[in-house]
Amino acid sequence: MEHISNLACEQVIQTDQLRKVFKVGFWGRRVTAVDGVSLEVQRGEVFGFLGPNGAGKTTTIKMLMGLIYPSGGTATLFGHPVGDPSAKAKVGFLPESPYFYDYLTGREFLRFYGHLFGLLGTALDKRIDELLELVGITHARDLQLRKFSKGMLQRVGIAQALINDPELVILDEPMSGLDPIGRKEVRDLILRLKESGKTVMFSSHILHDAELLCDRVAMIMKGKLVACGPVSELIAGDTTHEVEMVIDRLLPEALERIRPLASKVVLQGERVMVVLSSQQAVDLALDVIRSAKAKLVALTPHKASLEDLFIRKATGVHQPVEARV
Amino acid sequence: MKVFSIALNTFRENLRDKLLYNLLIFALLMIGSSLILMRLTLGEFHRLILDIGLGSINFFGVLIAIFVGIGLVSKEIERKTIYTIVSKPVARFQFLLGKYLGLCLTLFINTVIMTSGLLAVLYFQDVPIHTVLFKALGMIMLEFMVITAVALLFSTFSSATLSAIFTLAIYVIGHLTPDLKTFGQKMEGAGRTVLEGIYYILPNLDRFNLKGHVTHQLEVPAGDLLMITAYGMAYTAFLLMLASIIFQQRDFR
Structure with a gap:
């Protein structure tokens, strides 16, 4: 163990x-x-x-x-x-938006890379067939790379990255x-x-x-x-657990009781959308809705995603990158 | 083994390049055209055929060496194909050597085809074929090897266009170096040192030119041939080493 x-x-x-x-x-x-x-x-x-x-x-x-x-x-x-x-x-490596030797066929291309790892003969041929199968371009093995679509090139690129297992x-x-x-x-x-x-x-x-x-x-x-x-x-670590509520038939005085709890309130005619950012606020808002006999249409928890973190970090980076020396 | 694979791949790349065929067809047409020109000339038929034939082989071979040679490395960098090679267990000098040998193989096959064309013309015109012809062809091949190494060297650090200009310049100056020396000897002080320095650094390509010997049916002493061959090989090795050192240092961005 x-x-x-x-x-x-x-x-x-x-x-x-x-x-x-x-x-x-x-x-x-x-x-x-x-x-x-x-x-x-x-x-x-x-x-x-x-x-x-x-x-x-x-x-x-x-x-x-x-x-x-x-x-x-x-x-x-x-x-x-x-x-x-x-x-x-x-190591196997696939570069960004790769270009390959477009005068080679799929099979020749993989054979060439196999040779660079010292692979030879039937073992290499077998490996090439496996890889073409794995990336789903067996049909194009005798087609020159210049005739490949972008997706096919990406696949043959992945295949060359895996040639040496x-x-x-x-x-x-x-x-x-x-x-x-x-x-x-x-x-x-x-x-x-x-x-x-x-x-x-x-x-x-x-x-x-x-x-x-x-x-x-x-x-x-x-x-x-x-x-x-x-x-x-x-x-x-990203503490933005927000909940979005959509409420119908919410009376104005009830809305005023919810407003201090919410981080965002949007009125759409009869319908109100509020965003709450803590569990306690959600509980309190639900109490108000029930007592006011309003109708809760939707309650959507906003799951924190990498995107939130990404955007927060992106706006937080201010250090100078370029410096004259 | 890896060098060999890269060389074969380069050879295959060249074979599927249209430029090569165009040049080859032109060369064969030029050699064939000597048959027509011959009719317009008084006497000296044999010399004319040999002169045009060897000249065509030399000229078109140099064109291939330069215009395919400059793309050998710079094209790989531009098209980013080199990323997939250098990231494999292949040393950078192996890559360079493979590319170089691949083009040399292409040039060799080309020379063989063009020579066959010339030999066919000579045969049908009943021109006697002397061994010095093959010695001259060998020296032409040696010149191709030097030119290819020059093109490769420039190709490791500059773009294809610049490499072509530099290599063409070296080719032209390389055939004029004896003049440089003569000119230098007529000068004094710094000018003389500079010109003589250039004379010794640049390849003396005129040494590989045995066309005069062929047309006048003069034998070339074996010692001379050996010296020229040694010079060509040493110069090529020097260029390849320099190219490897530069190539080893550079970043592929």
């Missing part, structure tokens, strides 16, 4: 004060894209890396994949420094540009990967997907980590 719990806590990705400063333009103006990001991803979890466009998600992922070099801090995959071939061998899969914006069906399929695929014991890290600005999939999420804004933890904890 202890062994298993040890495994469960093993850190697959670990970054410590990771920083990236880009020099842009002719004068080499310095722009901090990633500013002191420290996070850990544990084995077997689905980890969401969230943030608005341009927050530093892709830059952080590129540093993990050895595509760009950090300006400061450290990052390790499986305990190896990033860029180490033994770490890369255990990686322990860790990093997907940069895997749902972007996909239709609702495609998004659902990617979500199902991520869950299937989790079931088979893989660790998945994906970045997204679509919070709904993250809420459905992730064990833990990190939120990055303007290069800084603003929140990190299990989705339920992050939302619980």
